[in-house]
Amino acid sequence: MSIPFLIPVRVRVPAVLLALLLLLGIFGGHASAAGDAPAPADALAAVDAALLQLRSGDAEASKASFAPVKSWWARSKQGAKADSAALSAEIGSGIADVSLAYVGGDPGEIRSKLEALRLALVSYDEGAYADNEGRTRMTLGAYLSKLGGVKSAIEAGDPDGAARGARELQNLWLAVEGEVVGRSASVYANTERDLVLLPAYLDDPDQIDRAVPLLDNMIAALTPLADAGYSWIDAALIPIREGLEALLVVGSLLAFVRKSGSARGQRWIVAGSAAGLLFSVAAGAGVSLLLSASVFGAGNSLLNGWTGIAAAAMLLYVGYWLHRSSDIRRWNEKLQAGSRRALSGGWTFSLALLAFLAIVREGLETVIFLIGLAGRMPGRELLLGIGAGFGVLIVVAVVILKLGDRLPLRPFFLISSVVVFYLGFKFLGSGIHSLQMAGLIPSTTESYLPSIPSISLYSSWYSTLPQLLLLSAALAAYLGPLLPRRSRRAA
Numbered sequence: 001m002s003i004p005f006l007i008p009v010r011v012r013v014p015a016v017l018l019a020l021l022l023l024l025g026i027f028g029g030h031a032s033a034a035g036d037a038p039a040p041a042d043a044l045a046a047v048d049a050a051l052l053q054l055r056s057g058d059a060e061a062s063k064a065s066f067a068p069v070k071s072w073w074a075r076s077k078q079g080a081k082a083d084s085a086a087l088s089a090e091i092g093s094g095i096a097d098v099s100l101a102y103v104g105g106d107p108g109e110i111r112s113k114l115e116a117l118r119l120a121l122v123s124y125d126e127g128a129y130a131d132n133e134g135r136t137r138m139t140l141g142a143y144l145s146k147l148g149g150v151k152s153a154i155e156a157g158d159p160d161g162a163a164r165g166a167r168e169l170q171n172l173w174l175a176v177e178g179e180v181v182g183r184s185a186s187v188y189a190n191t192e193r194d195l196v197l198l199p200a201y202l203d204d205p206d207q208i209d210r211a212v213p214l215l216d217n218m219i220a221a222l223t224p225l226a227d228a229g230y231s232w233i234d235a236a237l238i239p240i241r242e243g244l245e246a247l248l249v250v251g252s253l254l255a256f257v258r259k260s261g262s263a264r265g266q267r268w269i270v271a272g273s274a275a276g277l278l279f280s281v282a283a284g285a286g287v288s289l290l291l292s293a294s295v296f297g298a299g300n301s302l303l304n305g306w307t308g309i310a311a312a313a314m315l316l317y318v319g320y321w322l323h324r325s326s327d328i329r330r331w332n333e334k335l336q337a338g339s340r341r342a343l344s345g346g347w348t349f350s351l352a353l354l355a356f357l358a359i360v361r362e363g364l365e366t367v368i369f370l371i372g373l374a375g376r377m378p379g380r381e382l383l384l385g386i387g388a389g390f391g392v393l394i395v396v397a398v399v400i401l402k403l404g405d406r407l408p409l410r411p412f413f414l415i416s417s418v419v420v421f422y423l424g425f426k427f428l429g430s431g432i433h434s435l436q437m438a439g440l441i442p443s444t445t446e447s448y449l450p451s452i453p454s455i456s457l458y459s460s461w462y463s464t465l466p467q468l469l470l471l472s473a474a475l476a477a478y479l480g481p482l483l484p485r486r487s488r489r490a491a
Helices: 009-036 040-055 059-083 085-104 107-126 140-155 159-181 185-203 208-226 232-260 263-290 293-325 328-336 346-374 379-406 409-437 461-479 482-490
Strands: none
Touching: 040 059, 040 107, 059 085, 059 107, 085 107, 107 140, 107 159, 140 159, 140 208, 159 185, 159 208, 159 232, 159 346, 185 208, 185 409, 232 263, 232 293, 232 346, 232 379, 232 409, 263 346, 293 346, 293 409, 293 461, 409 461
């Protein structure tokens, strides 16, 4: 233990100084190496310079401008791999593809590969990628860059690359839609519609020329929102916009069972609504905190699609039942006979299931939207907005219940059936539209069909035809009973 102290001071001091110099040399070497490595933003600047010189027709200067990207990757590869193995592989293969394209000398090929690499570098620079644990921090700015990349792929004559980019845009939409809907419901609805139209245009050689104007419109609409600030008002509008339709379903059902005096029916509807709310909160938190948007993007569309179609089918039956109940004589006969079959057993469970589906249909996206805003505004403002939004919904619910209690039976049933049929029409269209976004149903469109996203009417026969059938069924329910009356009066 005391041996070091036996070493003469004259020997000890130089040895210590030598060790310090060696350590400083080692760490200094690493520091200088790290300092020489350009940041992702510098690599992006190099790619942009290479693209600019390529457009001017100087391929050799473009190749020289691209060289710093290789230097950056040699020093940054391990760090990128630790962040995201998938993105690291994408960047590495992208650099290799660009290098091979320069050897081939085809300017179109070089440009296409540079654009693809640029997308990966933008994702890495902005943290908009799924890390090794599946989490992502996708931003609207990076999403706009990806829109531009798809446009560049189309202009470069790479329809396969554009189609892959379009599918990625659909899957990543979940990560940024909260930023959009918080500022503009119309931009949100139009963008979601265009994300289904884009693959349809790319798959059809006769319509591919419509893809670039479509992308230009999307970029122009989303760009002002990329750097927009958010306040508690934006957070409040999300539950109001998304929850109002679900509230109309639940409120109509509660008002109906209150009219019939069925406490058991009220408990079932409240239980179904509570279960839907809990499911939405748990699933939304799990998606936002544990999974990446690109992983869950198609799954979310499938969930929205099937719940929308199931809710639409049930709403069609409920609307028909409510319309038939508008016959006061028939309703009184049911009550006087003590036959509560419509409000017991399987029927009450059906009401609870409908309330559950309606809440899940809108609640899951509401939770994901709000979690998406959590990192973009102060926590106090977010909580204030959530409280204000749900406070408005509570007031609307009370108004619906009070109005339902005061309306006479016939107007109440007629108004409720119209509301239910309308919501069924909208849920059906949006459900099929979500399945198209998930890729389960073809995204074919027809230019002569109307497109009104606010009521979930889209220019595709896959959604329009079922909606027309539902509308025909509703008209038959309303007009059918009138025909016998007119024939009897004529007789």
